[in-house]
Amino acid sequence: MTDTAVPQPSSLAAESLTLAYDERVIVDGLTVTIPRGEVTVIVGANACGKSTLLRGLARLLKPRGGGVLLDGEDIHRLPSREVATRLGILPQQPIAPEGISVADLVSRGRHPHQRWFRQWSTTDEEAVAAALEATEITDLADRSVDELSGGQRQRVWIALALAQGTGLMLLDEPTTFLDLAHQVEVLDLLADLNRREQRTIVLVLHDLNLACRYADHLIAMKHGAIVAEGRPGGVITAETVAEVFGLECQVIDDPLTGTPLVLPVPAGLRAGRPLTPAPA
Amino acid sequence: MGVTLDAPPSAPPSTPRPRPRARSLTRSPAGDVVLRWRRTGLSARIDARSATVTLAVLALALAVFAWSLTVGDFPLPLGDVLRSLVGRGSASTDFIVQTLRLPRGLVALLVGASFGLSGAIFQRIARNPLASPDIIGVNGGAAACAVFVIVVLDGSGTQVTWGALAGAFASAVAIYLLSYKQGVTGYRLVLVGIGATAMLTSVTSYLMTRAEIYDAHRAMVWLTGSLNGRGWDQVRPVAIALAVLVPATIALARHLRVLDLGDDAAAGLGTRVELVRSALLLTGVALAAVAVSSAGPISFVALVSPQIARRLVRGAGAALMPSAAVGALLLVGSDLIARRLFAPTELPVGIITAVLGAPYLLFLLARANRIGSAG
Numbered sequence: 064m065t066d067t068a069v070p071q072p073s074s075l076a077a078e079s080l081t082l083a084y085d086e087r088v089i090v091d092g093l094t095v096t097i098p099r100g101e102v103t104v105i106v107g108a109n110a111c112g113k114s115t116l117l118r119g120l121a122r123l124l125k126p127r128g129g130g131v132l133l134d135g136e137d138i139h140r141l142p143s144r145e146v147a148t149r150l151g152i153l154p155q156q157p158i159a160p161e162g163i164s165v166a167d168l169v170s171r172g173r174h175p176h177q178r179w180f181r182q183w184s185t186t187d188e189e190a191v192a193a194a195l196e197a198t199e200i201t202d203l204a205d206r207s208v209d210e211l212s213g214g215q216r217q218r219v220w221i222a223l224a225l226a227q228g229t230g231l232m233l234l235d236e237p238t239t240f241l242d243l244a245h246q247v248e249v250l251d252l253l254a255d256l257n258r259r260e261q262r263t264i265v266l267v268l269h270d271l272n273l274a275c276r277y278a279d280h281l282i283a284m285k286h287g288a289i290v291a292e293g294r295p296g297g298v299i300t301a302e303t304v305a306e307v308f309g310l311e312c313q314v315i316d317d318p319l320t321g322t323p324l325v326l327p328v329p330a331g332l333r334a335g336r337p338l339t340p341a342p343a
Numbered sequence: 344m345g346v347t348l349d350a351p352p353s354a355p356p357s358t359p360r361p362r363p364r365a366r367s368l369t370r371s372p373a374g375d376v377v378l379r380w381r382r383t384g385l386s387a388r389i390d391a392r393s394a395t396v397t398l399a400v401l402a403l404a405l406a407v408f409a410w411s412l413t414v415g416d417f418p419l420p421l422g423d424v425l426r427s428l429v430g431r432g433s434a435s436t437d438f439i440v441q442t443l444r445l446p447r448g449l450v451a452l453l454v455g456a457s458f459g460l461s462g463a464i465f466q467r468i469a470r471n472p473l474a475s476p477d478i479i480g481v482n483g484g485a486a487a488c489a490v491f492v493i494v495v496l497d498g499s500g501t502q503v504t505w506g507a508l509a510g511a512f513a514s515a516v517a518i519y520l521l522s523y524k525q526g527v528t529g530y531r532l533v534l535v536g537i538g539a540t541a542m543l544t545s546v547t548s549y550l551m552t553r554a555e556i557y558d559a560h561r562a563m564v565w566l567t568g569s570l571n572g573r574g575w576d577q578v579r580p581v582a583i584a585l586a587v588l589v590p591a592t593i594a595l596a597r598h599l600r601v602l603d604l605g606d607d608a609a610a611g612l613g614t615r616v617e618l619v620r621s622a623l624l625l626t627g628v629a630l631a632a633v634a635v636s637s638a639g640p641i642s643f644v645a646l647v648s649p650q651i652a653r654r655l656v657r658g659a660g661a662a663l664m665p666s667a668a669v670g671a672l673l674l675v676g677s678d679l680i681a682r683r684l685f686a687p688t689e690l691p692v693g694i695i696t697a698v699l700g701a702p703y704l705l706f707l708l709a710r711a712n713r714i715g716s717a718g
């Protein structure tokens with residue numbers, strides 16, 4: 064599995080990137096460099112522009128200003144298929160056609176490597192087998208995607224992204240609609256892919272505490288701009304959380320991982336009452 | 344994740360690698376038959392089930408077609424028909440077979456296939472079983488223009504054909520532009536199309552109220568869709584259109600495999616979504632336009648064929664070539680019924696397809712309602 068070549072992860076950066084839907088500017092003049100071979104997690108309140116930024120980085124949105132650089136080249140000048148062999152994106156709500164089998168769906172990740180005269184090479188075959196293996200869904204290969212649980216389905220989509228064979232993977236809220244156990248399962252899988260194959264992984268996540276646990280690099284966004292970025296320990300403080308989410312909280316060390324653990328202060332404890340440790 | 348790194352991956356369903364054979368035949372994990380030529384690195388993939396269904400339905404359509412050559416006011420034994428086809432028939436059988444029944448049967452096959460394929464393309468792109476040229480306004484535009492030519496310009500048959508062609512393309516472009524908003528989504532396309540159809544129908548109705556009785560009758564027959572009196576003049580354009588558009592569709596269909604996953608996913612997999620979609624829509628419109636201009640807006644063939652094909656193939660999404668085959672069978676069969684049901688009086692074939700298709704549409708809607716989705 065490890066010998067199925069995972070290419071050197073490409074570098075990805077945005078330079079004074081401005082993204083807009085129609086007249087509404089969502090991301091305004093943002094500059095960021097995605098650290099290579101690390102897990103980057105983007106967090107922020109709803110509608111802060113984090114998904115928009117991810118779509119912009121993945122070339123799904125044309126910038127209104129500035130640009131995105133993939134390996135130092137303007138991503139919009141590169142051919143679509145060329146981009147798709149270096150950068151994979153798992154959108155927020157991809158569509159699984161009714162009745163499609165797991166293997167069929169995952170095999171569609173090979174599209175950028177195929178031509179009309181090379182429709183299914185041995186490399187395609189090996190990449191799909193390896194992707195099924197790495198996500199531990201080989202046993203489900205012939206099952207219909209409709210019948211799977213939410214967690215299994217998300218593994219199938221990640222397998223599709225793996226089969227695409229890019230060193231750089233962007234995932235838009237891959238844990239939404241999953242219960243906590245399945246969230247952890249998906250994040251463990253991604254962390255494992257990062258550690259084992261040095262893939263660069265960029266995620267948008269909602270859960271701050273999970274973000275702190277799994278991120279090597281954390282980006283906190285508000286109103287389409289970056290408020291803070293860096294190691295989670297340096298980024299997540301009570302002040303940043305107050306600024307980014309408008310949430311009063313205490314930040315302590317996660318007893319398991321030592322990463323920051325955010326404890327929101329419930330309304331009942333505010334209003335002048337001292338922030339004593341919560342009753343057990 | 345508990346993936347053991349040292350253990351070799353438990354045999355993936357691939358061929359043993361180092362066997363030096365010039366060609367190999369395997370199956371892809373998606374169940375397709377894969378043919379590989381080692382030296383050149385070429386490989387082709389064929390959906391076996393879809394190919395089987397296409398061939399079987401096509402064979403059935405050809406059988407009905409052959410049968411339709413023998414029946415009529417002057418029944419002919421199959422032997423006489425075959426003799427005439429190879430140029431050894433009597434003068435009278437030659438006239439009946441080669442001038443009357445053969446071109447008409449061919450038009451039925453080709454127009455049916457065009458409608459079926461066109462419907463499949465629309466339904467696949469829109470991810471909506473209601474998206475078909477008769478519902479989203481392509482046929483409506485053709486009809487309005489054709490009736491205009493008949494009623495106002497008093498045009499000849501050829502002029503009506505060109506009018507229908509122009510009307511189909513004009514309405515298709517208008518509908519595309521009206522539903523364009525950072526790309527075209529299926530739902531918008533269907534809604535705008537239904538609106539356009541309503542407007543175009545009212546134009547057609549207005550023209551009909553202004554028409555002389557003879558013109559009105561002519562227009563009415565055209566509007567129902569009929570294969571009566573269709574000859575070689577209609578066979579040629581549809582045959583040429585299919586010869587060009589079927590290969591184009593097959594070439595574009597590769598991208599449908601990723602377009603099925605949503606626009607963002609398809610773009611992420613390196614497909615130029617809007618370009619591929621526009622090209623496919625253009626193909627679908629061209630197929631429908633040529634079919635409508637040859638035989639009138641025969642209803643329901645484009646809508647129903649992909650749905651029947653899909654159930655036969657049991658695959659994901661509307662299957663393109665099987666739909667074309669089902670369309671051909673449906674129309675050639677309906678025309679046979681239209682010719683013989685009240686013989687010697689002929690019915691326009693559109694009545695038969697509507698009688699067969701309407702209950703199916705209702706069933707489809709009822710089912711979609713029960714499941715709680717329009718998909």
